[in-house]
Amino acid sequence: MSDAIPVTILSGNLGAGKTTLLNHLLREAGDRDVAVLVNDMGDVNVDADLVADGSELDVDDGVTELSNGCICCELQDDLETAVVRLARDRSFDHLIVESSGISEPAPVARLFTAESRAAALYDVSSLVTVLDTRLFLDAFAGDGTPERRGTDADGRPLSDLLVDQIEVSNVVLLNKADLCSEAELAEAEELVLALRPDAETIRTEFSAVDPATLLDVDRFDPGAVNEMPGWKQALEGDDHGGDGAGAHGDHHHGHRHPDEVYGVTSFTYRRRRPFHPERLAAFLRDLPDGVVRSKGTLWVAGNDHRQVVGQAGPSVRVEAPSPWIASLPEVERDMYRSNRPDLDWHDEHGDRLTEYVVIGTDVDRDAIEAALDDCLVTDAEFEALDDGSFDADGPFPNEPGAEAVIREPTPAPNPGE
Structure with missing residues (x-):
């Protein structure tokens, strides 16, 4: 003992x-x-x-x-x-x-x-x-x-x-x-x-x-696995196949999945196509009120860095912890891949991928996924990315460790003023 x-x-x-x-x-x-x-x-x-x-x-x-x-x-x-x-x-x-x-x-x-x-x-x-x-x-x-x-x-x-x-x-x-x-x-x-x-x-x-x-x-x-917060459990439990949001896995210990609880839903949006930075920023600034928590990795067009978004209520912040491995010089890229045999790697896009967990009350999953799909680059914009003519700006950081505030709470008015 x-x-x-x-x-x-x-x-x-x-x-x-x-x-x-x-x-x-x-x-x-x-x-x-x-x-x-x-x-x-x-x-x-x-x-x-x-x-x-x-x-x-x-x-x-x-x-x-x-x-x-x-x-x-x-x-x-x-x-x-x-x-x-x-x-x-x-x-x-x-x-x-x-x-x-x-x-x-x-x-x-x-x-x-x-x-x-x-x-x-x-x-x-x-x-x-x-x-x-x-x-x-x-x-x-x-x-x-x-x-x-x-x-x-x-x-x-x-x-x-x-x-x-x-x-x-x-x-x-x-x-x-x-x-x-x-x-x-x-x-x-x-x-x-x-x-x-x-x-x-x-x-x-x-x-x-x-x-x-x-x-x-x-x-x-x-x-233990059960030390994960809800958004991590959603990612771990999802089926990682395909370009879609994925299916929910089973949770252990007899706990209910949030999707089984009346009024509270949780889902993962997963795509292998980049977001247009300006349209994505507009979406994040205007999240539905019912979205309590959302977090994940975003692929933003024209940006060589993974974007990790964290939203809690009215606050939305994004950081760029590191570059995409696919954006590194070939020697470094091959070294990283050899050290990470389980890396989810796409023949064309490498490790670039969006995995975004949404948790909320009475949220319309179909509507949110449709709005996010509208933020993805179009075929013409994708071609512009390939030929170097893509021209769009946004608030997303492009240096390792850099952070950006996308949305902050609006202070309540002081009745005495």
Whole structure:
């Protein structure tokens, strides 16, 4: 039996109820000895004081407080030092790490799973995300979005962060359930299922949940297929043959495919013909309101780089991680191909391919696929590509590692202005 200390990593948007959950877990811990690491985005770590007051623990005794900042970013070294010191100085049964409401949980989990001093002492048991259910629904509801949806400290839309937090979670708490109708709660559950098919969802009020549900479990398995978010499972499950969208594969563990859930659909658009950059940009800027999440690789005409698009609610961003292998000089191309025998290679187009997963509520698949087909280059434009006369511009990056913002949320008007 391993002597490693189990770790629960807690994330969620600002105001969702993470600190309330933390206090609840400490109050109801029973005979468990729980250590906690908390941080806050303010100059003073308010969360540490709240947790200490709510659990009748002294900060110096039961709660270790990190200095100001995001524990998964600039304070990564501080976090590692803190967890190692905790394990060496105190005896406890379980560690809970509460990340800032503006940070992603995945880098925190990597600290405990990669080769490090912390990984030698701890095992991640689960990643838990707390949602303000009303805000979560509003973030993807299109019209009537409240002012609370905005951007994080780096200017990234909070809808992006909400999706990132859900897509790595093992457990999602739909908190403030008393503020939502039964239909709204069911919709939230189906959205989480589509984004993260293998996560357990739990409805809560004031973050009240049985501590055993979060602490006495071992859900985290970074090497398992079921650790994939919904869009990756859609790609892995699809039939890769042909130029079309492909058929859906079966999921394991008894989980329902999002297509089987009323109101929530998921499909993959797959083509071996490039997009016209201007028509594609126009499509991405005007996605149907029901599209909650879409992600994948795009082949854009006149661009030698793979375009990886990520959309969460109103936010659409594209990056160019690397060139298409087919666009490289022959010697490099042959080297890459020899090292990747399973590479999907087309005799004419090489590895150039669009694979784009769409997840949404009540979306019209046929209409979206038809609109995407209209964005593909015509035969005449394809000929222009071959003879070098193709002339079209667009916002897509053409340098390795470059990024572009295609669409951002429109800030809600301030009633006081």
